[in-house]
Amino acid sequence: MLASVEARPSFKRLPRAVREQQMLDAAVRVFSRRGFHEASMDEIAVEAGISKPMVYAYLGSKDDLFRACVNREGTRLLESIVAAVGDDLPADEQLWRGLRGFFGFVGAHREGWAVLYRQAKSRQPFADDLASLRARIVEVVAGMLRKAVTQEGKTDAKDQDLTASAYALVGAAESIADWLADHPEADPDHSAARLMNFTWLGARQLLQGELWQPSSA
Amino acid sequence: MLASVEARPSFKRLPRAVREQQMLDAAVRVFSRRGFHEASMDEIAVEAGISKPMVYAYLGSKDDLFRACVNREGTRLLESIVAAVGDDLPADEQLWRGLRGFFGFVGAHREGWAVLYRQAKSRQPFADDLASLRARIVEVVAGMLRKAVTQEGKTDAKDQDLTASAYALVGAAESIADWLADHPEADPDHSAARLMNFTWLGARQLLQGELWQPSSA
DNA sequence: GAGTAACCTTACGCAGGAGTAGATATGCTG
DNA sequence: CAGCATATCTACTCCTGCGTAAGGTTACTC
Numbered sequence: 001m002l003a004s005v006e007a008r009p010s011f012k013r014l015p016r017a018v019r020e021q022q023m024l025d026a027a028v029r030v031f032s033r034r035g036f037h038e039a040s041m042d043e044i045a046v047e048a049g050i051s052k053p054m055v056y057a058y059l060g061s062k063d064d065l066f067r068a069c070v071n072r073e074g075t076r077l078l079e080s081i082v083a084a085v086g087d088d089l090p091a092d093e094q095l096w097r098g099l100r101g102f103f104g105f106v107g108a109h110r111e112g113w114a115v116l117y118r119q120a121k122s123r124q125p126f127a128d129d130l131a132s133l134r135a136r137i138v139e140v141v142a143g144m145l146r147k148a149v150t151q152e153g154k155t156d157a158k159d160q161d162l163t164a165s166a167y168a169l170v171g172a173a174e175s176i177a178d179w180l181a182d183h184p185e186a187d188p189d190h191s192a193a194r195l196m197n198f199t200w201l202g203a204r205q206l207l208q209g210e211l212w213q214p215s216s217a
Numbered sequence: 218m219l220a221s222v223e224a225r226p227s228f229k230r231l232p233r234a235v236r237e238q239q240m241l242d243a244a245v246r247v248f249s250r251r252g253f254h255e256a257s258m259d260e261i262a263v264e265a266g267i268s269k270p271m272v273y274a275y276l277g278s279k280d281d282l283f284r285a286c287v288n289r290e291g292t293r294l295l296e297s298i299v300a301a302v303g304d305d306l307p308a309d310e311q312l313w314r315g316l317r318g319f320f321g322f323v324g325a326h327r328e329g330w331a332v333l334y335r336q337a338k339s340r341q342p343f344a345d346d347l348a349s350l351r352a353r354i355v356e357v358v359a360g361m362l363r364k365a366v367t368q369e370g371k372t373d374a375k376d377q378d379l380t381a382s383a384y385a386l387v388g389a390a391e392s393i394a395d396w397l398a399d400h401p402e403a404d405p406d407h408s409a410a411r412l413m414n415f416t417w418l419g420a421r422q423l424l425q426g427e428l429w430q431p432s433s434a
Numbered sequence: 435g436a437g438t439a440a441c442c443t444t445a446c447g448c449a450g451g452a453g454t455a456g457a458t459a460t461g462c463t464g
Numbered sequence: 465c466a467g468c469a470t471a472t473c474t475a476c477t478c479c480t481g482c483g484t485a486a487g488g489t490t491a492c493t494c
Binding site: 435436437438439440441442443444445446447448449450451452453454455456457458459460461462463464 | 465466470472473475478479481484485488490493
Binding site for chain 2: 036118119173191197198204205
C-alpha cells in the first residue's frame with residue numbers, strides 16, 4: 001500500500017524558480033564528478049535536497065536536465081568572454097582580455113567547465129549544442145583577427161586561414177583550461193599569460209627569448 | 218530449456234589472435250559512433266560477427282575491452298609521432314614532421330581518434346590512461362623545444378614555460394584534429410601546414426602576412 | 435577415425451536506474 | 465478558517481544491458 005509509513009512533514013516549500021536553480025546547481029556538480037551516464041537522477045535529487053519526482057516535474061527527463069545544464073553554463077561562458085573583449089582596442093589587448101575572461105570563468109566554474117567540455121563533447125545530441133557554442137566563440141576570435149588584419153593593411157588574408165588560426169587558438173585555450181580545471185591552486189591569469197605568449201609570439205620568437213608584456217599591469 | 222532450437226552450424230573457426238583483432242576493430246567502431254556507455258556488448262559482438270560470450274572469453278569485461286582499445290590506438294598514435302619526428306633536425310623541421318605524423322594518423326584512424334579523445338577523456342578510470350599517453354606526447358614536444366632553446370644559446374628558459382607551450386601546442390593540435398576527424402574530405406597535410414604557421418610564427422607574425430614554408434616539399 | 439582441446443552458441447539471471455502512480459503536506463485566497 | 469492549487473513525498477514498474485551457465489561443433493593429433 002502506498003504511503004503506509006506516514007510521511008514526515010519536514011520539508012520547506014519554495015517557489016519554482018528557486019528550486020530549479022538548486023536542481024541545476026546540483027546537477028552540474030553531479031554530472032561533473034560522475035559523467036553523464038554514471039550520474040543517477042536519484043543522486044542528483046539527493047544532492048539538491050529534494051525528491052526525484054520533483055526533478056522530473058520541473059526539468060523533465062535526464063536528457064532535458066543535462067541540456068539545461070549545458071545551456072546555462074555555455075551562456076555564462078560566452079558572456080564572460082564577450083564582456084571581457086572590448087571594442088576598438090589593439091588586437092593584442094583584445095586577445096589578452098579575452099583570454100583572461102575565459103580562464104577566469106573556468107577557474108571560477110570548474111564544474112561547469114567539466115560538464116561542458118568533458119561530458120557534452122562525447123554525447124551525440126549534446127555535442128551539437130556544444131559545437132554551436134564553440135562555433136560562436138571561434139567566430140568571435142576570428143572576427144577579432146580579421147579586424148586586426150584589416151587594420152594592418154593586408155586585405156588579402158584568406159578567411160579559411162583566419163578560421164583555422166581561431167580554431168587552433170581556441171583549442172590551445174581549451175587544453176590549458178582542462179589543466180586548470182584539475183589544478184585548483186593554479187592562477188587563471190597566469191595561464192592566460194602563458195598562452196598569450198605562445199599564441200601571440202609563436203614558438204620561434206619564444207625560443208629566441210622574446211616575451212610579450214601587457215601594457216596595463 | 219537450453220539449446221532447444223538446434224544450433225545452426227554455419228560458423229567459421231578462427232585462431233584466437235585473429236578474432237581478437239576483429240573484436241578490437243569492431244569495438245573501436247562501435248565505441249566511436251555510440252560512446253562508451255551507449256555502446257552495448259551485444260552490438261559489438263554483432264559488429265564483430267561473433268557472439269557475446271566470445272568477447273568475454275577473449276577480452277574480458279566491458280571495461281577491459283575499452284581499455285584494450287584505448288591502449289592499442291594510443292600506442293599506434295604515439296608511434297606515428299615518434300617515428301615522424303627524426304633526431305638531429307632543426308626545430309621547425311621536427312615540428313613540421315611531428316605535426317604531419319600526428320594528423321596523418323588521425324586522418325587514417327578517425328574512429329580510433331574518437332575513442333581516444335572523445336570517449337576516454339570523459340570516463341574516469343580511462344581518463345588516467347589517456348592522461349599518461351598525453352603526458353608522453355607533451356614530453357616529446359617539450360623535449361624538442363628544450364633542445365631548440367639550448368641550440369639557440371638561451372640556457373635560462375624555465376622548464377614550466379616550456380611545458381606550458383608544449384601543452385598549448387598539443388591542445389591546438391587536438392582541436393584541429395577533432396575538426397579533421399569530422400571532415401573526411403579534408404587533407405591532413407593541409408591541417409598540419411595551417412597549424413605549423415600558427416604555432417611557429419604566432420598570431421603577430423601571421424597578421425603581418427608572414428608565412429612559414431617547408432624546406433622540403 | 436576416436437579423443438580432445440579450443441571454438442562458439444543460445445538462453446538465461448540479475449542489478450541498476452529511468453520514469454510514474456498515487457497519496458500527503460502547505461500556504462495563499464476569499 | 466474552508467477550499468484549492470501547488471509543492472512534495474514514498475513506493476513502486478519496467479526496461480536495458482552486463483555478465484554467465486550449460487551445452488553443441490570443428491578440426492587438429494596420433
